[in-house]
Amino acid sequence: MVVGGEGNDMERTSQPKIRLEPRNREEAAQRISIAFRAPQENFTIRDFELGKVLGVGSHSKVVRAKKKGTGHVYALKIMDKDYIIKENKVSCAKLERIVLDQLDHPGIVGLYFTFQDARSLYMALESCEGGELFDLISKRGRLSEIEARFYTAEVVEALEYLHGLGLIHCDIKPENLLLTADGHIKVADFGSVRPAKDSRVTVPLNLLSENTRALAGTAAYVPPEILNSSPVSPGNDLWALGCTLYHMLAGASPFKDTSEWLIFQRVISRELIIPEYFSDEASDLIDKLLDMDPTKRLGAGPDGYLALKLHPFFKGIDWHNLRKGSVRKLAMEFIARKNKDSYSSTQNTTHHSGVLSQQLTGFDRSNGSTSSSEAHPHLSTVSSIDSFDSKWAEFLEPGESVIMTSKLKKFRKLKSKKVQLILTDKPRLISVSTSKLTEKRKIVWSDNPSSINVQVVNSSHFKISTPTKVMSFEDAKQRAWQWKKAIESLQKQ
Numbered sequence: 012m013v014v015g016g017e018g019n020d021m022e023r024t025s026q027p028k029i030r031l032e033p034r035n036r037e038e039a040a041q042r043i044s045i046a047f048r049a050p051q052e053n054f055t056i057r058d059f060e061l062g063k064v065l066g067v068g069s070h071s072k073v074v075r076a077k078k079k080g081t082g083h084v085y086a087l088k089i090m091d092k093d094y095i096i097k098e099n100k101v102s103c104a105k106l107e108r109i110v111l112d113q114l115d116h117p118g119i120v121g122l123y124f125t126f127q128d129a130r131s132l133y134m135a136l137e138s139c140e141g142g143e144l145f146d147l148i149s150k151r152g153r154l155s156e157i158e159a160r161f162y163t164a165e166v167v168e169a170l171e172y173l174h175g176l177g178l179i180h181c182d183i184k185p186e187n188l189l190l191t192a193d194g195h196i197k198v199a200d201f202g203s204v205r206p207a208k209d210s211r212v213t214v215p216l217n218l219l220s221e222n223t224r225a226l227a228g229t230a231a232y233v234p235p236e237i238l239n240s241s242p243v244s245p246g247n248d249l250w251a252l253g254c255t256l257y258h259m260l261a262g263a264s265p266f267k268d269t270s271e272w273l274i275f276q277r278v279i280s281r282e283l284i285i286p287e288y289f290s291d292e293a294s295d296l297i298d299k300l301l302d303m304d305p306t307k308r309l310g311a312g313p314d315g316y317l318a319l320k321l322h323p324f325f326k327g328i329d330w331h332n333l334r335k336g337s338v339r340k341l342a343m344e345f346i347a348r349k350n351k352d353s354y355s356s357t358q359n360t361t362h363h364s365g366v367l368s369q370q371l372t373g374f375d376r377s378n379g380s381t382s383s384s385e386a387h388p389h390l391s392t393v394s395s396i397d398s399f400d401s402k403w404a405e406f407l408e409p410g411e412s413v414i415m416t417s418k419l420k421k422f423r424k425l426k427s428k429k430v431q432l433i434l435t436d437k438p439r440l441i442s443v444s445t446s447k448l449t450e451k452r453k454i455v456w457s458d459n460p461s462s463i464n465v466q467v468v469n470s471s472h473f474k475i476s477t478p479t480k481v482m483s484f485e486d487a488k489q490r491a492w493q494w495k496k497a498i499e500s501l502q503k504q
C-alpha cells in the first residue's frame with residue numbers, strides 16, 4: 012500500500028494508485044511527520060510462496076505467504092484496489108496501515124512492510140498461526156472460565172496500551188482476536204480505529220473525517236452510545252470486551268438476534284441474560300463492563316485499568332508475566348483438539364520463541380473451520396491461491412479455484428446438518444457433508460438469476476432457490492450478503 016510514498020518503484024507503474032494526498036497545508040505538515048517504520052517495499056506477489064487462506068474480512072483476504080529467499084512467513088493481507096475504492100474503504104486501509112505502523116505491543120499484530128501492484132494492496136503482518144478466537148469458541152461450544160480469564164486479561168493489556176496512546180479500536184470481537192502458535196492473543200484489524208481527542212498517535216485528518224462518518228464496529232458488539240451518535244471513547248472497547256467475555260463463556264454474544272435492527276433494540280434496552288453457570292465474578296465483571304454509561308464501565312473510570320485488573324474475576328492473573336509462558340496447558344489442550352489437522356508446516360516468523368513455539372510449529376486450523384479457506388468474490392483475482400491446501404480441494408476439478416467457502420448449517424424441515432458450501436470460479440456450487448466428507452446432491456449452476464437465486468433473510472441466514480428446490484443456510488459468521496454478492500457477481504460475468 013502506498014501512503015505518501017514518493018520514490019517507490021511501485022509508484023511508477025501505470026496502474027491505479029492509491030495515495031494519501033494532503034488536502035491542505037495542515038494535512039501536508041502532518042503527513043511529513045509520518046515516517047514509516049514498516050517500509051513500502053518493491054516486492055511483487057511472485058516474491059512469495061502463497062499458502063493457505065488464513066481468513067477473510069469484509070474488504071480483504073489474508074493469506075499465509077512465505078518470502079522466497081528468506082523463508083520468513085507472513086500473514087499477507089490483500090486488498091483489491093477496485094473493490095476498496097468502490098466500497099469507500101480506502102481511508103480504512105490507509106488508516107490501518109498508518110496506525111499499525113506506530114504500534115508496538117506483544118498483544119497487537121505487528122506490521123512488517125507493505126507493497127502494491129496493479130490490482131492489490133498488500134500488508135505483511137505477523138502471522139497468527141492459531142487462527143481466530145471466534146473459531147476456537149465455535150469448535151468448543153464455549154470456553155472454560157480459566158481460558159476466558161486468560162484471554163480476556165491479554166486483551167485488557169492490549170487495550171490498556173491502545174487507550175494509553177489515545178486510540179479506540181472500535182471493532183473488538185472474537186473474530187479480530189487472533190491466537191499465536193503458542194496460544195497468546197493478538198488484537199487485529201485496525202480498519203475502524205479512531206483516535207481520542209488527546210491521541211499520541213499520528214492520524215491524518217482527512218482519513219478521520221472520511222472514516223468517522225460510518226458507524227464503526229459490528230452490530231452485536233456495538234455499545235448503546237454509538238447508536239446514539241456519541242463521540243468515541245475507551246468505553247466503546249470496554250463494552251465490546253464485556254460482550255467478548257460473554258461470548259467466550261456462553262458461546263454466543265449477549266445481544267443476539269436475527270437482524271441488526273433487533274440486535275440494536277436489545278442493546279439499547281440492555282436485554283442482558285446472564286446464564287446461571289457463569290461464576291459470580293464473571294457475571295459481575297460483565298455487568299460492570301456492560302454499563303450503559305461509557306464513563307462508568309470498569310476501566311474507564313478515574314482508577315482506569317487498575318480498577319479493571321483488580322476485579323476478582325482476574326484473581327490469579329500475573330499481570331507482569333502474562334505473556335511469558337503459562338499458556339502451556341491451554342495451548343496443549345488446543346493443539347490436542349487440532350491434531351487431526353493435515354497442515355503441512357511452514358516456518359513461522361512470529362517473534363515468540365517460547366517453549367511452545369517449537370512444539371506447536373505447523374499447528375493450524377486447516378480443519379474446515381468456518382473462515383480458514385473463505386474467499387471473497389471481489390478478490391477473485393487471487394482466488395487461484397485457494398486451491399492449494401484445503402481438504403475440500405478433492406472436490407474441485409483440475410484448475411478450478413475456490414471463490415468462497417464456509418461451513419454452514421443447512422436446514423431441512425426441522426433438522427439441520429453441517430455442510431461446507433463451496434463456490435468456484437467455474438462457476439459451480441458444491442455442498443459437501445462435513446460429517447461424511449461426500450458431496451451432497453449437485454446444485455445445478457445457472458447464470459440466470461431466475462434459475463439460481465439467493466435471498467438474504469438476515470445477516471446470517473440465506474436461501475438459495477433453484478427451479479427444483481430451496482435450500483436454507485445459516486452462516487455463523489454472518490456472511491449471508493457476501494454469499495449473495497459472490498453468486499450474483501459470478502452470474503454476471
Ligand SMILES: Nc1ncnc2c1ncn2[C@@H]1O[C@H](COP(=O)(O)OP(=O)(O)OP(=O)(O)O)[C@@H](O)[C@H]1O
Pocket residue numbers: 065066067068069070071072073086088120136137138139140142143186187189199200201202382
Ligand atoms: N495477522 C494475521 N494472522 C493470521 N490471520 C489473520 C491475520 N490478520 C487477519 N487474519 C485473518 O483474516 C481475517 C480478516 O482480516 P481482517 O479482520 O484484518 O480483515 P478486514 O477486511 O479488515 O475485516 P473486517 O471485515 O473485520 O473489516 C481475520 O478475521 C483473520 O481470520
